[in-house]
Amino acid sequence: MTTKQQSRYLAAVISTVMLFTLAETYTNPLEVSALEDLHKSLNNPQQLRGWRFEGGGDPCGELWIGVYCSGSSIVALQLRGLSLLGSLGNNLHRLHSLKNMDVSFNNLQGDIPFGLPPNATHLNMAYNNLTQSLLFSLPLMTSLLSLNLSHNSLSGPLANVFSGLQIKEMDLSFNNLTGDLPSSFGTLMNLNSLYLQHNRFTGSIIYLADLPLTDLNIEDNQFSGIFPSSFQSIPHLWIWGNKFHVEPNYKPWKFPLDVVPMIQNARGYPTTQSSAIMDFPRPQKVRKKKKGLGAVSIVLLVGGLALLGTFFAVFAVRMSHHRRSQNLAASQRSSNSTTYSLPVSTNRDLTEFSVAPPVPQLRHIPPPPVRTDKTARRNSFSATCQYPAYGKLFSAAELELATNSFSDENLLEEGPLGSVYRAKLPDGELAAVRNIPMSSLSLHEEEKFTELLQTASKLRHPNIVTLLGFCIDNGKHLLVYEYAGNLSLYNAMHDDVYKPLSWGFRLHIAIGVARALDYLHSSFSPPIAHSDLKATNILLDEELTPRIADCGLASLRPLTSNSVKLRASEIAIQNTGYIAPEHGQPGSSGTKSDTYALGVLLLELLTGRKAFDSSRPQGEQLLVKWASTRLHDKRSLEQMIDQGIAGTFSIRVASHYAFIISLCTQVTVTLTGLIQKQNKEAASRGNWLHMVLQGQSI
Numbered sequence: 001m002t003t004k005q006q007s008r009y010l011a012a013v014i015s016t017v018m019l020f021t022l023a024e025t026y027t028n029p030l031e032v033s034a035l036e037d038l039h040k041s042l043n044n045p046q047q048l049r050g051w052r053f054e055g056g057g058d059p060c061g062e063l064w065i066g067v068y069c070s071g072s073s074i075v076a077l078q079l080r081g082l083s084l085l086g087s088l089g090n091n092l093h094r095l096h097s098l099k100n101m102d103v104s105f106n107n108l109q110g111d112i113p114f115g116l117p118p119n120a121t122h123l124n125m126a127y128n129n130l131t132q133s134l135l136f137s138l139p140l141m142t143s144l145l146s147l148n149l150s151h152n153s154l155s156g157p158l159a160n161v162f163s164g165l166q167i168k169e170m171d172l173s174f175n176n177l178t179g180d181l182p183s184s185f186g187t188l189m190n191l192n193s194l195y196l197q198h199n200r201f202t203g204s205i206i207y208l209a210d211l212p213l214t215d216l217n218i219e220d221n222q223f224s225g226i227f228p229s230s231f232q233s234i235p236h237l238w239i240w241g242n243k244f245h246v247e248p249n250y251k252p253w254k255f256p257l258d259v260v261p262m263i264q265n266a267r268g269y270p271t272t273q274s275s276a277i278m279d280f281p282r283p284q285k286v287r288k289k290k291k292g293l294g295a296v297s298i299v300l301l302v303g304g305l306a307l308l309g310t311f312f313a314v315f316a317v318r319m320s321h322h323r324r325s326q327n328l329a330a331s332q333r334s335s336n337s338t339t340y341s342l343p344v345s346t347n348r349d350l351t352e353f354s355v356a357p358p359v360p361q362l363r364h365i366p367p368p369p370v371r372t373d374k375t376a377r378r379n380s381f382s383a384t385c386q387y388p389a390y391g392k393l394f395s396a397a398e399l400e401l402a403t404n405s406f407s408d409e410n411l412l413e414e415g416p417l418g419s420v421y422r423a424k425l426p427d428g429e430l431a432a433v434r435n436i437p438m439s440s441l442s443l444h445e446e447e448k449f450t451e452l453l454q455t456a457s458k459l460r461h462p463n464i465v466t467l468l469g470f471c472i473d474n475g476k477h478l479l480v481y482e483y484a485g486n487l488s489l490y491n492a493m494h495d496d497v498y499k500p501l502s503w504g505f506r507l508h509i510a511i512g513v514a515r516a517l518d519y520l521h522s523s524f525s526p527p528i529a530h531s532d533l534k535a536t537n538i539l540l541d542e543e544l545t546p547r548i549a550d551c552g553l554a555s556l557r558p559l560t561s562n563s564v565k566l567r568a569s570e571i572a573i574q575n576t577g578y579i580a581p582e583h584g585q586p587g588s589s590g591t592k593s594d595t596y597a598l599g600v601l602l603l604e605l606l607t608g609r610k611a612f613d614s615s616r617p618q619g620e621q622l623l624v625k626w627a628s629t630r631l632h633d634k635r636s637l638e639q640m641i642d643q644g645i646a647g648t649f650s651i652r653v654a655s656h657y658a659f660i661i662s663l664c665t666q667v668t669v670t671l672t673g674l675i676q677k678q679n680k681e682a683a684s685r686g687n688w689l690h691m692v693l694q695g696q697s698i
Contacts, residue, residue: 599664
């Protein structure tokens with residue numbers, strides 16, 4: 001499955017999870033009984049204190065911890081890392097609508113239930129102490145795509161129960177499984193990733209020979225027999241610690257240069273099957289590098305936010321009389337202070353919004369072709385450089401005239417990347433000119449600046465401010481952008497002179513920002529990171545359409561004359577409120593930091609608070625730190641909502657919105673917790689969906 005297909009599939013699943021009804025919801029009683037049995041089998045844990053079964057219980061209507069619904073049906077059960085004790089009970093087969101179940105990183109014991117959710121697509125029971133491995137209900141699970149039973153105490157042989165499955169990813173590693181592989185393994189013609197390492201399997205692996213595998217780990221078992229030559233086409237292969245029989249007259253086996261030897265850091269490439277199996281060095285402990293929460297999750301966010309917007313539009317029809325009272329027309333508050341409406345048509349209705357279509361229909365805007373000529377070496381950057389097509393080349397005199405000599409009356413903003421001025425170009429078009437103060441640049445730094453111009457010139461998206469051109473003349477470095485207004489999201493949210501944004505407009509803004517990040521992270525290779533996403537960098541036009549400014553400029557900070565020449569990631573830490581706790585540590589990425597910052601922005605839109613507010617008590621200054629423990633508690637969530645929008649939408653809408661915030665802001669926390677707790681390979685390498693649901697990277 002390609003990344004795009006994964007994105008679309010994931011978005012479809014999450015969209016299903018996000019669906020909700022406006023009417024009162026009553027969960028299917030059969031599914032409630034399954035949860036009640038599970039709750040008892042887990043010894044009625046305090047971690048699930050919100051699960052109440054008096055009067056039948058309504059997990060979908062009451063937003064139970066770890067339970068996600070579509071209408072009155074339970075579609076996801078996320079109980080990861082809650083230190084749960086006990087077993088999984090005997091009634092999970094009653095959860096007919098369940099698609100995703102994650103009970104990993106607990107202390108579950110006993111047998112895997114005889115009956116599992118029959119329509120599940122993703123099951124994760126890794127990192128427990130489960131003991132039985134027969135899995136007799138597997139033949140009925142024809143929709144199953146991913147199964148993770150790694151790091152348990154499963155023992156004995158595998159039953160021959162895998163025929164007819166469509167499974168793509170399976171992880172049975174780090175158990176005590178014995179015996180031969182079942183012949184039904186040979187029928188898994190959709191299987192891409194299989195992890196069997198650190199068991200006691202014996203016999204042949206011939207049943208794996210014809211599978212379309214891209215990842216196979218069978219190391220540290222007792223496999224023997226002939227080693228299939230078809231394995232040389234598997235991109236990621238681990239085979240050490242077995243007893244394969246190698247005939248001396250085997251034909252030479254040429255490994256691809258980008259697979260096993262490179263991954264395992266070998267001194268040379270094996271040229272025969274014999275040397276590949278017998279003499280190839282054992283791998284060092286290598287952690288597989290994780291990508292940041294990127295394209296797939298951003299697409300998810302776009303879809304989830306769009307879905308919330310769509311349903312809120314329907315909900316708004318029923319509350320139109322209340323909404324009109326909240327409209328953005330100019331008004332006087334009861335006090336003497338005057339508030340102003342934001343620049344948007346006063347008769348524009350929430351239901352008129354063009355909310356994003358379902359995520360599978362999203363199309364990325366292709367970047368325009370850009371010349372990639374190598375810039376000639378030069379002593380004078382402005383004098384001899386042959387610029388590629390980075391937009392229009394302006395002269396310093398033109399921009400001096402357009403900005404009235406960079407007068408204070410045209411000053412729009414000042415910041416670490418210089419000042420921004422309003423400009424009127426010769427054709428009458430308004431523009432914004434950023435004057436970046438730069439000291440004398442080295443050749444390498446000059447090339448870095450031209451690379452930024454090349455990247456910025458590619459960006460064409462309705463939610464990103466477009467670079468029109470540039471000027472490099474007599475030591476000046478000027479970037480000319482389209483004029484997107486002078487109202488930032490920060491002003492609209494936190495300046496008292498403006499009336500509060502309605503919930504509908506806040507969703508409209510959230511969708512636009514998520515769309516822009518999706519474009520940056522998934523339309524380019526390598527992905528483009530903004531690296532400085534915050535409310536002041538989001539401009540609102542007359543229709544309150546968000547436009548992200550300064551895309552990619554954070555990398556210029558070390559080059560400016562008013563900055564110490566440090567790495568941009570180090571300088572970014574100076575910003576408060578939008579930076580994840582792990583930012584700047586090894587392994588952090590710009591796209592991951594963008595996702596975290598998006599979560600902070602969504603939280604600002606929900607609460608009306610600043611990302612960092614030094615005027616508040618110490619424990620409330622950082623918005624994410626203050627809100628993280630309140631997002632999934634119904635009462636606390638209601639109290640968090642900005643008073644300007646309180647009562648204009650249901651708590652169920654707020655809960656789904658809070659879930660999206662968690663996907664963004666918990667990504668790095670979850671990864672760090674895994675590294676500190678386990679210091680091993682990820683338990684869920686075969687299940688990318690649950691990783692997103694839990695806020696991990698994929």
